[in-house]
Amino acid sequence: MKRLFITAAIFTSLIAFQNEAKSLSNNSKKTETTMEKSAIEKLIFAYQNALNASDVNKVIELYTKNGVLMANRTAEGAEQVKGTYQYVFDKFQLYTTILHN
Numbered sequence: 001m002k003r004l005f006i007t008a009a010i011f012t013s014l015i016a017f018q019n020e021a022k023s024l025s026n027n028s029k030k031t032e033t034t035m036e037k038s039a040i041e042k043l044i045f046a047y048q049n050a051l052n053a054s055d056v057n058k059v060i061e062l063y064t065k066n067g068v069l070m071a072n073r074t075a076e077g078a079e080q081v082k083g084t085y086q087y088v089f090d091k092f093q094l095y096t097t098i099l100h101n
Contacts, residue, residue: 048098054089056082 043062050058060082069075075084088094 044098048096051094051096054094056085056089059085 047059047062050062060078063069063078063081065078066076067078067081069081069084071084073084075081
């Protein structure tokens, strides 16, 4: 009888541990998703601010060295992307608003 009780206690403990591990994993995933969402929002608003300031250097900081801008013509690489934005900023005054929920 003792052996059955000990086996049942161990089995119950393992199930409880497994449930706790799943809960921690889910919480970790939620935290990671929240952090990713926050980083994306930060990037989007930095882009909006750079466009509104017509600041080509701030815009280009948000691109990788081999970034691509798909506009009327495709600009590939930092220099072409920078040149395209500079052209736009020289010709137009932008005011962007990014809406989100």
